[in-house]
Amino acid sequence: MEYPFEKIERKWQTKWSEEKLFQAKTDKDKKKYYVLSMFPYSSGALHMGHVSNYSIADALTRYYLMKGFNVFQPMGYDSFGLPAENFAIVNNTHPQTATEDNIKIMRGQFDRVGFGFDWSKELSTSRPDYYRWNQWLFKRFYDKGLVVRKKAYLNWCEECQTVLANEQVEDGSCWRCDKQVVQKEMEQWFLKITDYAEELLDFSKVIDWPERVKTMQTNWIGKSVGTKIHFPVPDTDQVIKVFTTRPDTIFGCTYMALPPEHPLVVKWLEKDKDKPGYFNIKEFCEKTINTDRIERTSEDSPKEGVFSGHYCINPVNKEKIPIWITNYVLMDYGTGAVMAVPAHDHRDFAFARKYDLPMRIVIQNIEKDLDIRTMQEAYVDEGILVNSKQFDGMNSEASKKAITDRMEQEKTGEAAVTYKLRDWGVSRQRYWGTPIPIIKCDKCGTVLVPDEDLPVELPFEVEVGKTRQNPLTLAKEWLNVQCPSCGGDAKRETDTMDTFVDSSWYYARFIDTHNREEPFSKQKADYWLPVDQYIGGIEHACMHLMYARFFHKVLRDIGLLSSDEPFARLLTQGMVIKDGAKMSKSKGNVVEPLYMIDRFGADTCRVFMLFASPPDKDVDWNDEGIMGAFRFLNRLWRLVDSNADIIKQYAPKASEVPDNTLKDLRYSTHFTIKKVKEDIEERMQFNTAIAAIMEHLNNVTALKEPASLSENEKAVFSEACVVIPRILYFFAPHLAEELWEMCGNESMVHEAGFPEYCEKHIQKDTINYVIQIKGKVRGRITVPADTPDEEIKKQALEAENVGRYIEGKNVKKVVLVKGKLVSIVI
RNA sequence: GCGAAAGUGGUGAAAUGGCAGACACGCUGGAUUUAGGAUCCAGUGGGAGUAAUCCCGUGGGGGUUCAAGUCCCCCCUUUCGCACCA
Numbered sequence: 001m002e003y004p005f006e007k008i009e010r011k012w013q014t015k016w017s018e019e020k021l022f023q024a025k026t027d028k029d030k031k032k033y034y035v036l037s038m039f040p041y042s043s044g045a046l047h048m049g050h051v052s053n054y055s056i057a058d059a060l061t062r063y064y065l066m067k068g069f070n071v072f073q074p075m076g077y078d079s080f081g082l083p084a085e086n087f088a089i090v091n092n093t094h095p096q097t098a099t100e101d102n103i104k105i106m107r108g109q110f111d112r113v114g115f116g117f118d119w120s121k122e123l124s125t126s127r128p129d130y131y132r133w134n135q136w137l138f139k140r141f142y143d144k145g146l147v148v149r150k151k152a153y154l155n156w157c158e159e160c161q162t163v164l165a166n167e168q169v170e171d172g173s174c175w176r177c178d179k180q181v182v183q184k185e186m187e188q189w190f191l192k193i194t195d196y197a198e199e200l201l202d203f204s205k206v207i208d209w210p211e212r213v214k215t216m217q218t219n220w221i222g223k224s225v226g227t228k229i230h231f232p233v234p235d236t237d238q239v240i241k242v243f244t245t246r247p248d249t250i251f252g253c254t255y256m257a258l259p260p261e262h263p264l265v266v267k268w269l270e271k272d273k274d275k276p277g278y279f280n281i282k283e284f285c286e287k288t289i290n291t292d293r294i295e296r297t298s299e300d301s302p303k304e305g306v307f308s309g310h311y312c313i314n315p316v317n318k319e320k321i322p323i324w325i326t327n328y329v330l331m332d333y334g335t336g337a338v339m340a341v342p343a344h345d346h347r348d349f350a351f352a353r354k355y356d357l358p359m360r361i362v363i364q365n366i367e368k369d370l371d372i373r374t375m376q377e378a379y380v381d382e383g384i385l386v387n388s389k390q391f392d393g394m395n396s397e398a399s400k401k402a403i404t405d406r407m408e409q410e411k412t413g414e415a416a417v418t419y420k421l422r423d424w425g426v427s428r429q430r431y432w433g434t435p436i437p438i439i440k441c442d443k444c445g446t447v448l449v450p451d452e453d454l455p456v457e458l459p460f461e462v463e464v465g466k467t468r469q470n471p472l473t474l475a476k477e478w479l480n481v482q483c484p485s486c487g488g489d490a491k492r493e494t495d496t497m498d499t500f501v502d503s504s505w506y507y508a509r510f511i512d513t514h515n516r517e518e519p520f521s522k523q524k525a526d527y528w529l530p531v532d533q534y535i536g537g538i539e540h541a542c543m544h545l546m547y548a549r550f551f552h553k554v555l556r557d558i559g560l561l562s563s564d565e566p567f568a569r570l571l572t573q574g575m576v577i578k579d580g581a582k583m584s585k586s587k588g589n590v591v592e593p594l595y596m597i598d599r600f601g602a603d604t605c606r607v608f609m610l611f612a613s614p615p616d617k618d619v620d621w622n623d624e625g626i627m628g629a630f631r632f633l634n635r636l637w638r639l640v641d642s643n644a645d646i647i648k649q650y651a652p653k654a655s656e657v658p659d660n661t662l663k664d665l666r667y668s669t670h671f672t673i674k675k676v677k678e679d680i681e682e683r684m685q686f687n688t689a690i691a692a693i694m695e696h697l698n699n700v701t702a703l704k705e706p707a708s709l710s711e712n713e714k715a716v717f718s719e720a721c722v723v724i725p726r727i728l729y730f731f732a733p734h735l736a737e738e739l740w741e742m743c744g745n746e747s748m749v750h751e752a753g754f755p756e757y758c759e760k761h762i763q764k765d766t767i768n769y770v771i772q773i774k775g776k777v778r779g780r781i782t783v784p785a786d787t788p789d790e791e792i793k794k795q796a797l798e799a800e801n802v803g804r805y806i807e808g809k810n811v812k813k814v815v816l817v818k819g820k821l822v823s824i825v826i
Numbered sequence: 827g828c829g830a831a832a833g834u835g836g837u838g839a840a841a842u843g844g845c846a847g848a849c850a851c852g853c854u855g856g857a858u859u860u861a862g863g864a865u866c867c868a869g870u871g872g873g874a875g876u877a878a879u880c881c882c883g884u885g886g887g888g889g890u891u892c893a894a895g896u897c898c899c900c901c902c903u904u905u906c907g908c909a910c911c912a
Binding site for chain 1: 827829830831837838839840841844845848849850851852860862863864865878879891892893894906907908909910911912
């Protein structure tokens, strides 16, 4: 009843594996196509999102394989990280054991779906032969000055007991466990991604990335161009530098705003103990620093502050202005100081009104004169300068440059650029990650582990989860080492690397997984990279994808490869949705891929996932929907199964048959080839390609009793059937191979290549024209394809049902759209 | 608040400015019996009509055009991202 998918799928999976079909070899004479799906976390189970993602990638892999490309589609596991450690704690096992077990399970599941992965290049980031190169690269970054150790206020997750990068904080909560993140001052290792901020803004070297992702990264990097202005503190050698995008408002600056973390404020807190108001200031600073970051930086939290008792000098007019300590200035943006211009900035306005600080209008609105006494809000738009001495009368735009130029001459300021992007803190206070290859020696300070001592392996014998502490700090044998420099007693760095380091260059390791001498050979990198098509979820737009671009550029700059970008084309695939929500255990709407494969086969699952919606949109899973895909494959099976003899005998003869035999079916055959090719290559839209194949199958099965056809007709029928495996291969590869064999072929489908269509079979000799009158369809005619334009128009005017609309009316114009319609204007 | 994307039948969705709803699900009626989540046939946006045919219809309102789901302007809704960024 149902086609024997289980037997078929096992048979062809074995065959592909035996033939090493997907094992890629570096071959300069062949055009390469590197397809990569974001590798999964080693959770131990594939979910529908994976099946959807990998079905897209596999379709492309097999399509380009058929087209004769040297395709490469590797797979591996992102296997370091907190969940494994937490799992191990709960289940009283070891993260390594749990991870390796999970990988075995997942590999088994992958095999069931039959994806064309090159398993000879498999990697797993938690294995020393991978993470030793994390350490090696960390050292190269260090040598280049891209690793720094800084003290900073960092996002700390109490639940996970670790620091998080800004990118890993979502709405103030940990991206892993959802617990509120707190601020904690710590010393950390940072990678200087900000050194590459400018280049990361440049997307000219990628071929095709979604605009959305480019915009998200651009906003995240947050470049702004402005001026740095120096405000000296009288009677000291202190200078407060501020960054502003509005130097045109400098004459309106009536106070200086500093955050409590500002070094000057910290200094004052130490030495001003006897000054009046000290207690107040100290209390305010402590309260503000301890306020939750989200609460403090939320736009609608009230602006508060306290006068510091100190003043500074506005360099343009030498005015003495008070310095306020405030809760609305951030230490880690710009210079950590703001020149407050209440008349022209919303925040400063609110603050000045609250504390009754002076305001001065220096930008006049061209349309409506501003008046301090009546202003309800700051005027933040640009305008004409007033109260600005020699700059009066200039417009904002011109004055920005003029004022900055003047400051540069007087050495009181300079043009400057700042970014929102912060350096990437990579230290994690947890066990299950790459050890940072650093030794701390009391005598020599920070010493790098020599290359020949890499990898620094994670000690296996640790007490994971016994305390809240990082187990590495308790692993005495591992922790205590000799300093490589002086030979004295020293200790290892116990922080491990953020797992995003692992995924920042794995696409490059894949091309040379087993290289023991270097992370990958440059020669191979220059052939295989960049990845031609990268596929994964949008959630990585500002994290993984940006880190990987950063890494790639550094790899280039240290001479390991030559390309500028890691991923030439990026597809962000949608999520799998069920009952209006993302599948998740907590919602109880999870569909297990293995259950579906058991019931309907891997091919049906793939076809359904690809058919349900275009790849970049969410897929709506519904249990009825998959039946449609299953019925389609069954109908196809029955067609070939019951006509195999005819197809075997007559398929080779199709090209010799007169063109007019079963013309419509022939048209369907060749048109479908064209449609599938264009949908994949030009639009990467698999749902319409599959719909076209379904439609073609409907056309073929509309022909009843093929056995009673004439010889020529049998040949055309056979051609129509035998083409299907070749255009279905990348969606339902197992069934396609089987059908192809049933049709009498000994080769595998990809060897036959993607079929060519014949232009002459998709030419129609009669054409249907729609006749529109005032934009509405009022009739139709069928004319021979070679009918002259004038004749078509003439016939259109005479057509049935048209007469009653144009009778007695003046026909002003007749528009002919060749091959489509005639529009009559009356 | 700022920015981006989207809004089409009962459902998932199709439509280089050119017949809106391909393909599929679901549903209705019929055939068949092997009673399976089977197969086959017919129908299926709303309304009027025996029918030919006609009217209405792509979130709402304007506009451009012989012709608009598609292009332009305004508005509404939803989703996503950013959010005191000086």
